[in-house]
Every structure is written in structure tokens, then in C-alpha cells.
Amino acid sequence: MRLDYERKDLQLINLLSVMLLFIGLSISSAQANFVSNETSAVAACPFNHKMYYIGATPPASTQNFPVASQALNWPAGNTTRTFTFTEASGNKEFVISFPILLDLNSNFGGTPPIFGTFNGVTTSALNLIHNSPAVRTNHSMNVSVNRSVTKVGYKIQDLDSTGTTGRVPYIEQVDVSANQGQLTFNANFHTRNAAGNIVTGRSGLNCSTGECTINASWNYKLANTALNLKHNNSFTQTNSPHAVGYSDFFFCLAPPKIIVNKLLDGSRVDGDDQFRIELRRTDNNAFVQAFTTTGSNDVVTDNTTTVTTLTEGVNYTVSEQIINGNLLDYQTTYTCSNATTGTDVVFRSGEMLINEAGTRRTFAINNVSYGDEITCNVTNTPSQYTFSGIVFNDNGGIVGRDSTRQDISTTFVGNGSYFNGIYDSASEVGLYDSNLSIRLTDCNGTNITTTSANPQPVSNIQATRGRYNFTVPASALVNKTKVCVVENEPSVWDYAVDTNTDNREVTLVANVYTYSNLDFGEVKANNAALVLIKSQYVHECNNNLDYQAVSTNAEDPTVGFSINPIRGVSPGKCIAYSVRAYNRGHVGLQQVQIRDQLQITPVTSVFQQPAPLFIPTSVNSPTVSYGSNGEIRSNVFSLAATPVTASQPNSATLYFNTKYGTTQSN
Incomplete structure (x- = not known):
């Protein structure tokens, strides 16, 4: 609309279009499962999504179309402003900024951008007034939200052209192609490209208030994505001021959604172990979603929920139940990530509630909010205990001879590896005898159930000579505070002197599953200390x-x-x-x-x-x-x-x- 200097009255309009608009999507694969494919009217949110509106006339709020709103205002000349919706579940912030402002005309109430109503031009809008000395982009506007949105939009008022004494001073154009935006148009005053993202005024046609209002909108976008609009003066024959206004800004947040995945890091402790994941409401224990895994060894199939819609203000529990086994045989990590807020919450086995039978763990999902996109990974790692060590010659590399049996020189005293009870691999070797064995006991003489042989011989393989290794399901050590590793020496044994006790007591520490360096040092008589x-x-x-x-x-x-x-x-x-x-x-x-x-x-x-x-x-x-x-x-x-x-x-x-x-x- 061409501006005359006397048009400064303020008026208020609210135009809601019912035209359906389908928009293409381009997002990261990490959030692809949460993309909403629900359609809606151009200036409305999908069914059951929540609208956050900034403008003069918000839509009515209903249970199925909840709306939070605030007025649109703008200090003249500011280039950016943040509109904050303060909520207990987390503030939602909508940012409007103008990275490009050229050819500004300040004769209509101050330096643009200016909020107000220009009679016959715009109503309750954020107005940009430009001169038209040349063909170029005379301003650019970005909007962004600190949440992943299912839709963002606003109205563009008074996009047109005009003619004066046979000359055309300007033809306005808006372009939202940078972020796959979409534009409606009025064929009486506009043309639109095939992609639907560039609208240009028809030469010489000038519209009055509300006659040529169009809508810009974007579908699903990640948090803090700057959605760009370029306003161009696409044609000029003479310099003349012209204005365009933006109003009725809104964005939509989907109801909170969750996906729960079951992962396995390693092979099942028992080959037929399977896992059932259940999602329930906390208030009434109502069933929401569940699945039971299939597969064997380290392969887990049928291991995810579909995208599940939650209710804001309701708390939920996620539980993991083992079938045919015991959860104590697994060290489990529960990681829930909210892609919308960029937060991660990590729980581990010791922090989770477990039933007495050791078959079910439960954790809570609380304070869910519109826009939350939660992915929970329940990852099990076999939590078998491992007890390992080596039987070794603790001679520090000194060969035992009769001639050195009573040597008290620095040959022995100055060799820190000699007779120190520690396996020094650089100078000492593992020992093997077919009659040498190691037992894992409860410290009362009873062997513990292991997944390896018990007792077991030490290794005779050169690279691992003298070594032993016990693996024990965690369920076998429930309520035990200690175990003992016992060396059974042969009745005929060249290594008659011990540098460690033959019965090593191991104190079990909560959530610690690996106990290594449980070594047994031996020397021949000539190398006795x-x-x-x-x-x-x-x-x-x-x-x-x-x-x-x-x-x-x-x-x-x-x-x-x-x-x-x-x-x-x-x-x-x-x-x-x-x-x-x-x-x-x-x-x-x-x-x-x-x-x-x-x-x-x-x-x-x-x-x-x-x-x-x-x-x-x-x-x-x-x-x-x-x-x-x-x-x-x-x-x-x-x-x-x-x-x-x-x-x-x-x-x-x-x-x-x-x-x-x-x-x-x-």
C-alpha cells in the first residue's frame, strides 16, 4: 500500500484463514520419529496441539485447542525482541529479529519497525516503512522458538504495488524459501511461484486494509531454528515510500511425546533372557504402551515403542521386567533425553527401584510439557562378576641358585620387583602345573556357582600362562559381602615359598563387578626372602x-x-x-x-x-x-x-x- 503522511490511525483486525496448507519437512534424523504429519488450517494448530499466540485477537482456547496468548508490542526502532511465555514446565521464548533493515523511512511515527495501525494499510501490526530507490532486499525478518515446534506462522499485511503517473515506484515481494516456509496469496493482488514460497505483488495494483493479507507458516522445526523471510522491492521506476506489516504471530507445540528403546550391550547372561518394557500413568497405573523383546545372544529385536503421546501435567513410570532371568545379572543404565529442551537424565541400576524378586525395575517420567520429545534408552550390560589374577614367579627376574641362597646384597634388596607380592610383567613370568588349581569360595569352604569352571586350572598358553578368570552371575552373590580366592598348590611343587597368602579374601563393593590382580606370588626355596x-x-x-x-x-x-x-x-x-x-x-x-x-x-x-x-x-x-x-x-x-x-x-x-x-x- 502506498503511504500518505496523514494515515496514522490505529485499528485492530484478526483474520483467520481456513485454507489448508501442507508443508514439506527438513529435519535431523535424530528427531525424525517425532515429526508431526498432522495438518491444520493455515493460522491454526493441529488438533490437540497448544498454540502460543502474540497479537491482538487470539483464537478461543478449548480443551482440544489450548491457547496461551499475549499482546504484540514493539519499541520503535528496536531490531529484536523476545516474547516469553512463563510456565512451570519451562519458559517458551519466541524471538523476532531484523538482521537486514535498508531504505528506512522515518516520517510515519518514528524509526521502523513501528507497532501500530496505519489507516487503510495495516491493523495492529509490526510495520516496516521503506523508500524504493532500488531493486533489492530492503529487510529480512527471522522468528525462532526455543522449543521444537509443529508449526510457526504469522500474517503479512498489505503486500502490493502501486502506479503513479504511468510509472511504478515499487512492487513488493516476500520470500520464505530459505527454511521451506509456505505462503498463501490473493490472486487479485499477487502472484505465487510453483513452490509456494515466494509471493509478488501484481504491478500497479494497490489494496486497502485486509484486502491482500497473506499467511506465512512453517511446519515441524527444531528448537532455535531461525525461520527467515526476505522482503524485496522487486521493481522500481521512481522512489516512493511503501509499508508492510506483520501480525498475529503464533507457534504450536505438540503434546509431550515419548519413545522407549531397549538396548543390550553384550550378550544375554542366559540365552533365553527377554525384556518387557511398560509405560504406565502414575496416578492410576493405567496401561499406556508396552513391548516384549525377541532375539538371542546380543541381538535384541521388537525393542521399541511407537511414538506415544502423553498428557501434560501427568506423571508416568517406565518399568523393565526380565523374563526367564534376573535383572541383577545386568548393570542397567536408563537415559532419557528431551530433544526439545536439550536435556539428558541418566539413572543407573543402583538408583532404580527393584522388586524383591529382582525381576522388575521402575523409574519415573515427571513434569512432561507441551513440546517435549523424550527418548528413553534402557541399556543392559551383563553384570557378571569377574575375579581374575595370575600365579607367578615373584623372583624379580633373579634365578634361584644355591650360591645366592644367603645373598643379602643389593642384588636382592635393591631389586624392587623381587619378593614384593606384585606381578611385574617386565621381569616375572606366570607359572603352570597340571595339578595347580584355583577355587572361588564363600570363605566358608563352599565353592560358588560360576559360569566358568570352579575350581579351574591356570592357563598353560604362553601368552596367558599362570592366569585364571572366574565369571559369576550377579544373582549368585546376592547378599554376599565377600568371597575368597583359594590357591591349591600341587603336593610336589618347586615353588615352596609364598609371597601372598594362599587364601585371598575379596570384599564386594556395591556396583563394582570387576576384581582383578588377585595374584599369587611364588618363589623357589633358593629365592626365599x-x-x-x-x-x-x-x-x-x-x-x-x-x-x-x-x-x-x-x-x-x-x-x-x-x-x-x-x-x-x-x-x-x-x-x-x-x-x-x-x-x-x-x-x-x-x-x-x-x-x-x-x-x-x-x-x-x-x-x-x-x-x-x-x-x-x-x-x-x-x-x-x-x-x-x-x-x-x-x-x-x-x-x-x-x-x-x-x-x-x-x-x-x-x-x-x-x-x-x-x-x-x-
């Missing part, structure tokens, strides 16, 4: 002998304590002994005891003053006792692990004195 070194000192029966004052490492036993043999000692002399226990390994030694038997043939020896001495006293302060047959022994004590940085291993020493007797005849 406990080294006993005995020295003797020959003297003249000094009952006040100070053991610690006697020199050590002497060559001659008559000079000091010496590991060398005694030769030519006369009866009646005394011999003092030092028996030192070393821990050259890197595991603490428990239940250590030093015992020594005095000789009775060919010469009998007896204990002599001073009293035995045990050093250091900090090592459990052991006392010394005597046997009836000339045996001396310390109480049981412990030897701490020796640090790798130590120059000498941790040790404890028992000193005692004897008197060498007289020769006995046969």
Missing part, C-alpha cells in the same frame, strides 16, 4: 659375656663371631652363637621363629650363662624358651619389608651361649 645366617664364637666360658661387644664377621671363631667352621675346640670350652634372621624381600614376613638344636653326639653341648639375648627388642620383644631336648627357640615375631633404598635388609638376631661337653664313649 628369609635368610638365616649362623655364626659362632669360641671363648673361655665367660658367664658375663657381652654378646654385642664381640666382633662380627671374623675369620677365626676364636677371635669373634664367624661363619667359618670351628676346628680343634677342647671339651669344657664355651661356644656362643649368633643366629641372624634377614628379610631381603619387599613383603613383610609374619610368623617368623628362630629354632636351634644343640648337638648331643659325638659331644654333648649344654646351655650356659649368660642368658640368651634377642635383638632388637622392638621386633615384637620376643622371649626365648628352651626345649627338653636341648632346643632353643624364639617366640614368633615379624620382620618388616626392606626398602629398596636400604643397603642392608631388616634383621633380628638371637644370641645364646653353650658349654662344649666331654667325649662320650659308645
Whole structure:
């Protein structure tokens, strides 16, 4: 419509078209299942969808056509505005913006855009007034919603042309092709392209208020998609101001919808396990939707609901029931994603309600709202417990030899992998014997039901030599707080010394299913951590002998304590002994005891003053006792692990004195 400067009256109109409009769709595959294919009148929402309206005359709200509305207003000259519908289920925001504004004419009440009514032109509209100096796009308008919409639309008022003294100053055109929009048109004043998305005024034909109003609309679009309209001056012969107005904005949200999928990450624990998913209302437990899976092993078929419409304000439950099995045998994750709001909610097995039989879990879907597009994936992973380890030679790579049986040098002490109770794969190897086996028990001697052999031999395959692995259905360990892994060694076994206990107790932790590194370290006798070194000192029966004052490492036993043999000692002399226990390994030694038997043939020896001495006293302060047959022994004590940085291993020493007797005849 051509503008005359005196046309500034405000009027209000509301034009509702009943023409049906079918619109093409272009969306991401992630939401393809939620696309609404319902049709509706051009300026109306599909049946049962909710309309959010911005304008002067909203449609009447009914149960089947709910409408939320607010007035359209606009501060003059603003280039963008957000209209917010505040709701408990989440705010809905409708944004109008003008990224392009050219050739503006400000002589009609201020700088455009201007809200109002121009007499004979537009009614209660957002008005754009332009000069027409050239053929070009003189403004562009975007609308967007922060929800996935089933429809968006508005009215375009006064799209036309005019003629003046045989010359045409402008021909208006609107183009919504960028986002697959659609346009109606009035053949008396417009032409429209075959695709229905570009409408052009007919040259020289000028319309009055309401005569050439058309509708722009878009069907299903993702949240925050900017729906673009370009307003073009498609022809000009002389410069003249002209206006176009936009009014009656609306968008539609579908009732909340949900899809529930059943997924399996891994194979079924029992080959015939199947799963039933049910969707019910919380308020009355009314059945809504369900399916039961088919398939075997890791293949799950018949595993999804159809798109299911929910009711706003009603809460729902999704339950998973296992058929022919036990849900405790699966670790389950429930992930619900709302594509409209871009939110994810994740629940795991331990957070879900489960019935006493262990066959059904349930979780809630609450506060659903118009526009919600919810996808719930119920994913089961077999939650079999795994207990694994290796039987290995804990020698740190040191070959056991007689020559090093009593070696307490840094060869052993400085090798951190030696006798540390830990499998060091770089230097140590797994062990195999056909009579070596591992049991998994309830710690009371009873074997646990497993899906692997129990007891089982360790592997004899080179790459996995010495390894074992138990798999246990979770249902077999219900209400159990611990299990024990027991090593059964062969009756004839070269590896006589353990660096770990043969019975390893495992405390079960909630929702933890893998227990590894339950290893059993072994060494041959020549590589034992406990080294006993005995020295003797020959003297003249000094009952006040100070053991610690006697020199050590002497060559001659008559000079000091010496590991060398005694030769030519006369009866009646005394011999003092030092028996030192070393821990050259890197595991603490428990239940250590030093015992020594005095000789009775060919010469009998007896204990002599001073009293035995045990050093250091900090090592459990052991006392010394005597046997009836000339045996001396310390109480049981412990030897701490020796640090790798130590120059000498941790040790404890028992000193005692004897008197060498007289020769006995046969």
C-alpha cells in the first residue's frame, strides 16, 4: 500500500484463514520419529496441539485447542525482541529479529519497525516503512522458538504495488524459501511461484486494509531454528515510500511425546533372557504402551515403542521386567533425553527401584510439557562378576641358585620387583602345573556357582600362562559381602615359598563387578626372602659375656663371631652363637621363629650363662624358651619389608651361649 503522511490511525483486525496448507519437512534424523504429519488450517494448530499466540485477537482456547496468548508490542526502532511465555514446565521464548533493515523511512511515527495501525494499510501490526530507490532486499525478518515446534506462522499485511503517473515506484515481494516456509496469496493482488514460497505483488495494483493479507507458516522445526523471510522491492521506476506489516504471530507445540528403546550391550547372561518394557500413568497405573523383546545372544529385536503421546501435567513410570532371568545379572543404565529442551537424565541400576524378586525395575517420567520429545534408552550390560589374577614367579627376574641362597646384597634388596607380592610383567613370568588349581569360595569352604569352571586350572598358553578368570552371575552373590580366592598348590611343587597368602579374601563393593590382580606370588626355596645366617664364637666360658661387644664377621671363631667352621675346640670350652634372621624381600614376613638344636653326639653341648639375648627388642620383644631336648627357640615375631633404598635388609638376631661337653664313649 502506498503511504500518505496523514494515515496514522490505529485499528485492530484478526483474520483467520481456513485454507489448508501442507508443508514439506527438513529435519535431523535424530528427531525424525517425532515429526508431526498432522495438518491444520493455515493460522491454526493441529488438533490437540497448544498454540502460543502474540497479537491482538487470539483464537478461543478449548480443551482440544489450548491457547496461551499475549499482546504484540514493539519499541520503535528496536531490531529484536523476545516474547516469553512463563510456565512451570519451562519458559517458551519466541524471538523476532531484523538482521537486514535498508531504505528506512522515518516520517510515519518514528524509526521502523513501528507497532501500530496505519489507516487503510495495516491493523495492529509490526510495520516496516521503506523508500524504493532500488531493486533489492530492503529487510529480512527471522522468528525462532526455543522449543521444537509443529508449526510457526504469522500474517503479512498489505503486500502490493502501486502506479503513479504511468510509472511504478515499487512492487513488493516476500520470500520464505530459505527454511521451506509456505505462503498463501490473493490472486487479485499477487502472484505465487510453483513452490509456494515466494509471493509478488501484481504491478500497479494497490489494496486497502485486509484486502491482500497473506499467511506465512512453517511446519515441524527444531528448537532455535531461525525461520527467515526476505522482503524485496522487486521493481522500481521512481522512489516512493511503501509499508508492510506483520501480525498475529503464533507457534504450536505438540503434546509431550515419548519413545522407549531397549538396548543390550553384550550378550544375554542366559540365552533365553527377554525384556518387557511398560509405560504406565502414575496416578492410576493405567496401561499406556508396552513391548516384549525377541532375539538371542546380543541381538535384541521388537525393542521399541511407537511414538506415544502423553498428557501434560501427568506423571508416568517406565518399568523393565526380565523374563526367564534376573535383572541383577545386568548393570542397567536408563537415559532419557528431551530433544526439545536439550536435556539428558541418566539413572543407573543402583538408583532404580527393584522388586524383591529382582525381576522388575521402575523409574519415573515427571513434569512432561507441551513440546517435549523424550527418548528413553534402557541399556543392559551383563553384570557378571569377574575375579581374575595370575600365579607367578615373584623372583624379580633373579634365578634361584644355591650360591645366592644367603645373598643379602643389593642384588636382592635393591631389586624392587623381587619378593614384593606384585606381578611385574617386565621381569616375572606366570607359572603352570597340571595339578595347580584355583577355587572361588564363600570363605566358608563352599565353592560358588560360576559360569566358568570352579575350581579351574591356570592357563598353560604362553601368552596367558599362570592366569585364571572366574565369571559369576550377579544373582549368585546376592547378599554376599565377600568371597575368597583359594590357591591349591600341587603336593610336589618347586615353588615352596609364598609371597601372598594362599587364601585371598575379596570384599564386594556395591556396583563394582570387576576384581582383578588377585595374584599369587611364588618363589623357589633358593629365592626365599628369609635368610638365616649362623655364626659362632669360641671363648673361655665367660658367664658375663657381652654378646654385642664381640666382633662380627671374623675369620677365626676364636677371635669373634664367624661363619667359618670351628676346628680343634677342647671339651669344657664355651661356644656362643649368633643366629641372624634377614628379610631381603619387599613383603613383610609374619610368623617368623628362630629354632636351634644343640648337638648331643659325638659331644654333648649344654646351655650356659649368660642368658640368651634377642635383638632388637622392638621386633615384637620376643622371649626365648628352651626345649627338653636341648632346643632353643624364639617366640614368633615379624620382620618388616626392606626398602629398596636400604643397603642392608631388616634383621633380628638371637644370641645364646653353650658349654662344649666331654667325649662320650659308645
